[in-house]
Amino acid sequence: MKAYLTVFRMRNRMELQYRGAVIGGIICQMFFGLILIALYRALYAGNPQAIPIEHVSCYVWMQQAFFRMLVATDPDLLDKIRSGNISYDLCRPVDMYWFYYARIMAQKLMGSLMRGIPMLVFAAILPKGWGVTTPTTFCGLITGLVGLFLGLVCMCALENITMAFTMRTLDPRGMQSLMNLLMVTMSGNLLPLTLFPDSWQKVITMLPYAQLLDGPIRLYTGEYVPADAPRILLVQGIWAVALIITGYAMWNANRKRIIVQGG
Amino acid sequence: MHYIEINGLRKTFVVKKKREKGKLFRKKETVEALKDVSFSVEKGELLGYIGPNGAGKSTTVKILSGILTPDGGEVSVGGRVPWKDRKEYVKHIGVVFGQRSQLWWDVPILDSYSLLKDIYRIQTDDYKDRLEELTDALQIEELLRTPLRLLSLGQRMKAELCGSLLHRPELLFLDEPTIGLDAVSKLALRDFLKRENAEHGTTVMLTTHDMEDIAALCSRVLVLGHGRKLYDGRLQTLLEQYDYDHKVSARYEDEDSGNIDHLIASMYKELDL
Numbered sequence: 069m070k071a072y073l074t075v076f077r078m079r080n081r082m083e084l085q086y087r088g089a090v091i092g093g094i095i096c097q098m099f100f101g102l103i104l105i106a107l108y109r110a111l112y113a114g115n116p117q118a119i120p121i122e123h124v125s126c127y128v129w130m131q132q133a134f135f136r137m138l139v140a141t142d143p144d145l146l147d148k149i150r151s152g153n154i155s156y157d158l159c160r161p162v163d164m165y166w167f168y169y170a171r172i173m174a175q176k177l178m179g180s181l182m183r184g185i186p187m188l189v190f191a192a193i194l195p196k197g198w199g200v201t202t203p204t205t206f207c208g209l210i211t212g213l214v215g216l217f218l219g220l221v222c223m224c225a226l227e228n229i230t231m232a233f234t235m236r237t238l239d240p241r242g243m244q245s246l247m248n249l250l251m252v253t254m255s256g257n258l259l260p261l262t263l264f265p266d267s268w269q270k271v272i273t274m275l276p277y278a279q280l281l282d283g284p285i286r287l288y289t290g291e292y293v294p295a296d297a298p299r300i301l302l303v304q305g306i307w308a309v310a311l312i313i314t315g316y317a318m319w320n321a322n323r324k325r326i327i328v329q330g331g
Numbered sequence: 332m333h334y335i336e337i338n339g340l341r342k343t344f345v346v347k348k349k350r351e352k353g354k355l356f357r358k359k360e361t362v363e364a365l366k367d368v369s370f371s372v373e374k375g376e377l378l379g380y381i382g383p384n385g386a387g388k389s390t391t392v393k394i395l396s397g398i399l400t401p402d403g404g405e406v407s408v409g410g411r412v413p414w415k416d417r418k419e420y421v422k423h424i425g426v427v428f429g430q431r432s433q434l435w436w437d438v439p440i441l442d443s444y445s446l447l448k449d450i451y452r453i454q455t456d457d458y459k460d461r462l463e464e465l466t467d468a469l470q471i472e473e474l475l476r477t478p479l480r481l482l483s484l485g486q487r488m489k490a491e492l493c494g495s496l497l498h499r500p501e502l503l504f505l506d507e508p509t510i511g512l513d514a515v516s517k518l519a520l521r522d523f524l525k526r527e528n529a530e531h532g533t534t535v536m537l538t539t540h541d542m543e544d545i546a547a548l549c550s551r552v553l554v555l556g557h558g559r560k561l562y563d564g565r566l567q568t569l570l571e572q573y574d575y576d577h578k579v580s581a582r583y584e585d586e587d588s589g590n591i592d593h594l595i596a597s598m599y600k601e602l603d604l
Binding site for chain 1: 393396397398400418419421422424426428431432433435436437438442445446449450451452
């Protein structure tokens, strides 16, 4: 257990080294946030939607703040798989799945906290309808945070599945672009899922991608009332378990057919 | 019962060839990396494992370190089968792949070591003693707080070796550990390996193309070619026998490694490897 914690801690520390990238990321994400909100405000001016604009702007900011959680891949891990340095990890007395899971989680958590917190602070001082809103209920805040954590768990499991695929294909690009496309559209990063037609939402909100950020954000904004919370969290939990089991099985299967190429 | 016992070890790889013009599918070719290799090693032995490029040396090491599963044959190391029960097995072995890195690129090597400490569950006191012993012997104390990316190849190699020995493995695999080392570092590394072997009784299996390493370290060599075992015995005997049989013009003397290289090269050629 300690080994997994240490690798988590070390990866966190490594993430802290790239401060320039963080500042760049924040500026880029803020720009995107403002543009998107301006866009939705224009849309609302012509054609008001059922969801209040405050919720949409809050949704957009949350998505931008935790963007790093969504689409960040550890380049070192991919490099290990490609170059064969993974052989060293394969001859350690640890469980490969959790060893990498801890690394992935550290990167996603630290990366998004470092970017997310300054951005949410910035968004909080923006005028109403442009920035983030405070949660309507205390319960919304708590369930939102729990949901966010479950979302992170799902997210890391998804990422580890991509890693397992990469061990087969040796090149992450194909799988990654497919995953990123699904991720960005289906998780509500491109267009908030709340703005999808109701009939679509019934399906989309059941998919794993909606569990990452969409569910938690809607719990926070109060769009899902506290009575909905157990159901939302349960779906998240089920997906978390399913994704972890899938990834774990894939890693195990990889072990049996693995070839480390070269020297 | 020998410490390492290998019987009829086989491993094949499927290689996909470039698609030929006019054909729909790529041709697949099976390459037999190891065909029926058998040998045994006693505890505390320093074994040299040599052969031309592509002979199957690294494949053997990867199987013995539990990374690859062979297609056939039996392997037992200290009563354990490497690819079954892997987590238990790898606690007792150390591996150095000369061309790969186990230390983290961006963090000081001391931090990479403390991760290894937790991975192998080394007790803190034991870890401190061992780290001191190793850094003294390898002379890398002043490098401990430097990130790996700032080290030279030779310094990195020493750091890698130190990392592989922290958990006091009883069996150490070295896959071309002297690549890129200068003369001084090479000699230091050899002395270190000899001492490690003498003091702790570590069994060492050394794969290299540097015949000097073999001559200086290994009491026994194993020659592999085309996935088969060709020779198993003392290096001196191999050279004498070969020299006698084939009347190679290059005369060698005990310490003259340039000529050992010549001899080995003509032997590989002769055997059409």
